[in-house]
Amino acid sequence: MAMTATVGHAHADPHHIGLVVEHPGPAPKRIVTAYGFWVFLLSDIVMFSCFFAAYAVLVGQTADGPKGSEIFEQRNVAIETVCLLLSSFTCGMASIAADVRNRFWFYLGMGVTCALGLIFLAIEFKEFADLVARGYGPSRSAFLTAFFSLVGCHGLHVSAGVLWLLTMMAQVFAKGFRADVLRRMMCFALFWHALDIIWVGVFSVVYLLGGGA
16 A cells, blocks of 8 residues: 555656655745835835935035034934934834733833934934024035935934834734734834944944044
């Protein structure tokens, strides 16, 4: 009986005699969602790369206006950087809490992440407002145009991230840790961490290199 089954399988599959070849089904939704969101993040990184390239080309075009070293306040930038890097840690803690279905630590992690993000945005908005009040708006020179475009685009992404964060908290409150909610939380965490990585580039290229020029 066993020999018959083996011979029959040999005729059905002459390249894998005696072996049963199993074909896995479609990938889980979590994997598919993560892959698709990574594609979006890569497109976003390409956009920021264009802003970085434009800034690198225009950083010296001040039109007899101020240079970066004359307008940047390194203390405020350092506070912004600390807030955003800490928010990445608290976002990671919230993601772990979501995976283990712990509401208290999830809300605590997301709440602290939101607070740090709002502090970052407040400092950045104050910086922009002070520059415009001093006559150093984006129309003053090509350098300032590139500066406001690059840093402002990142700030808009952080603003969108804060709104997304609040939406995730509301969804967990209303629906609990359902599979679809956890997939959205995973995408949010990827988005927030990507913003931190981009800010490291902004901090290094714009404020550290430009502030010392």
